[in-house]
Every structure is written in structure tokens, then in C-alpha cells.
Amino acid sequence: MKSFIFVATFLSLLVSSCNKEAANFPTRKTDESARRKNVHSKRRSPGSNHVHDLKEITNVSALINRLVSADKRWRPKVITIADGSKRYTYQKRLHEGTLTLEELKQRIKNPSKFQAEKTAIAQLIKKLRSLGIPIFIGETHSVQAVGTWNPSSNRIILRQVLVDNGTLDFHEALSHEAIHVAQSCASGSINNKPRPLGLPLKYSVSIDEKVAHPLYAINFKDNLQIEREAYSHSREPGKARKLLDHYCN
Template identity: 35%
Template sequence: MAVLLLAGAGLSWLQRDAEPLQEDVAQASSTDAEAPLALPLNWQLTASSQRPLFDRLDRADQLWRPRVERLPGGGQRITYRRRLGEKPLSTVQLRKLMAHPPSYRNEREAIALLLEQLERSGVVLVVRQPKQQGAAGEWNPRRGELRLRPDVASKGTVNFARVLNHEAIHVAQSCKGGSLYARPRLLGLSRSLSASGRRHLQQPLYAKASREQRLLEEEAYANQEQLNLGWELLARHCRSQ
């Protein structure tokens, strides 16, 4: 959380969680607020069951809005959350953000399209702890199962959309390999990583990854923020069930 003082195939393909938040003050209150936003364990997510998901995302997004706090001496401060690597916001930018909160319309549309296309492709999308510790999402081509960690929705719409898009790219990699249940193959996308993507791949989760796994992860991380890409790749490479 940032503070601005005012004068006055036999393998599973994984994704790390969103980057840790930069913290200048205690995070206990935000952690407590996130707890009820976790998705129900073993809940199967489909295009027809997305309403409860969006309800949780609505509440989680509230936690990312800047807030003005009054200080005991009569001054004020603005507190807001930003992901590691994001540039600090100015007072003017924060005031504008408070007056006009983002709607996340593009992210919501992308999530809806991804849920629909994953279902068409025969993917079982379930809320369940990934087998690999620290993974936010996990694609298992042997089972045709995509797992999402229960607390992913508590990080808000932006993070959820990126996690789901990342895993959809891994599903498309399997389809490129021959079928939904095949060993993933590279799609031929850019593997040029941002600083954020490089930090993710330096996490202990990938310490024992093979060269093949790292290349597949590079492709997913390099393109996960292109939210129109995941469902397009699924439509192109995966057969409808």
C-alpha cells in the first residue's frame, strides 16, 4: 500500500500469483477485508455461473480505490494500493481516480469470453488449490483440468483476468500439441518479457523447471496482458466439444 501525505502432459503448467503489493503501512486491514472474497473451494466455474464471481470481483475492486484518511493532527493522507513495478501516482491522478473509478469493462468482457471459450473447448475449470505451492493457476493437460486458487478473485478484476488469460494460453499450447490433453507446444508468440514477467520466472516455483517449461511460461507471461488473445487462441487451436 502506498501513502501520499497531503498538506493539510504428465506435467502441470503454472502461474505465480500477482506480484506482492508495495507496503508503506500495515496491510492487516486489507488482508482481513480480502478473506471473505475467496471463491468457494471445489466450485466449478462456467459461463453460466459467472455472476457470483463478478460479485466478488466488484467487492475486491473496491479495495484498490484510493482512500482519504484524516490524521489526528488535522491533516490528511491518501492511501492506495499499487502492484510492484507500477509508478507512484500524483495527487491529481489519485483525486481523478477517486472521482472516476475504473469500470474494468474490458477485463470483464475478456473474462466472460474466456469462460465461454474454455467451456466450449472441454476444459474443466475448478476452484481448487494447485498442487504446486505458490501457483495462482495450474493447467493439467492429462486431466483437462484448470485449477484456480480460491483467493485469486480477492486480488480484483485486473489480476483475475490476467491469471485466467495466462492459463488459457497454456490450454491453447496443449491444443497446439495435438489435442486438449496433449503435451503443450509453443504457439510461436513473442517471448519478450516485461520486468514483471522476469521477476515471476525468478520465483522458487520455477527453480526446477525444464527448459521446455520455461519457454512455455515465457510465452504465457509475455502475452497474458493481451486480454483478447487467450480466447482467440482457444478458438483457433482447440476443438469445440
């Protein structure tokens, strides 16, 4: 049986920004330690025995707690300088617009809890389990793929970095792969290669960059539409679950 693997390549870029209270625009600089770590990880081969390092997600509550902890890294921080002025620093996501001083203050005062995404994660894991699909944390077939759905082995693998990056990235990756599962079901069997569902496609700089990734060039000709469809709807809490309910029952 020919094996097809469908991947998610997106990952939020950590960018360190700061905002002095005297000015409304942050000074942007690259998080050098994160960049070096990322470069190192791309050079390292997962190894032939990486399958044995996979850990199945069995405790959803523990997973959510880890995501809550990871979400704190995205919260702005206030640093009081010797002259009494304040500087606001925060981690900036890829393609995120520059935050104003007032927006930074609001994030500190009312940090987002991403409750809709957390609920969607728990529901998705439960649904996928009911379909006989385990979700593992571990190495994927390529260090450039943060998530994979393999219809032939009937499992989803997500890289540890998604847990470390918090709720939004984990939800998007899990939803992306779950949409691929729905696409497989729509093609006649959960073990079939996915086919497009005919959902509206979105076009943006972010999505265009993702589907242009070299990893997608090695798969069959429908792959770009399949991937764009998954990327177009993977950020919507509850969407992937609805698609699984519709196509996989």
C-alpha cells in the first residue's frame, strides 16, 4: 500500500519586541537564542528509531495545563528602568502587527485564556480517539514538519515544540491534521489519501507562505488544494470537529 503523509509546516516565529512608555512603537529584534536553537534543530536528523520516542496523549488535562503554562511566554512584561521609565517587552508572532502601548497594557491587564481553543483541543482529541486515531507527541518524518497525518498508519504526530509554543499553535496544528482526517474520510475511507472537501479557500501572506513550502512539492498534484483548505480553516475553534462529525461517521 502506498503511503501518504500530510504535514503542517507552520510555526509562529518568536520575535522579541519592546515598547518604552514614552513611545508607542516597539523596537523589534530577533530572538537570537530561539533562532540558533531552530537552526540547530533543522540540522539534526530525527534518526531511524524516532518512532520509539513517540508519546501518546492520554491525559488531556495534563496537556491543557502544559499549554496554559506555555501561554505565559506570550504575555507582555513591564521592565522599570533606572530613570523610572517603563519598557514593555513581548514575544511577537509571525505576521502579527505591531502592538500599541495601550494594546500591550490591555494584554497585561486581561491576558487571553484561549478558552475556545482549549475546549476545541479536548473535543478533537476525544473525537479522534473514537475514530481509532491516537495523537502522539514526538519526532515527525521531517524536522520541518510540525505535524503529520499518516492514513496508512492511522495516527497523528505533533512535535513537542507545539506544546512549548502554547495553545494557539497546538490548536492550529491539531485542527490542521484533523481536517486532513476528514479529507481522508471524504475520499471513501479513513485510510485513504485525502481529497479536497470543497470548502472556501483563503488567501493570505501567511497561508501562501505555508503552501509554498518545499515539503508539499513532493506529494501528489492535489496536495496544494488539500493543504490550503486545511490551513484556511485550522484556526477556527470547533471547525475540524464538525468536519469529522460530518465526514467520518
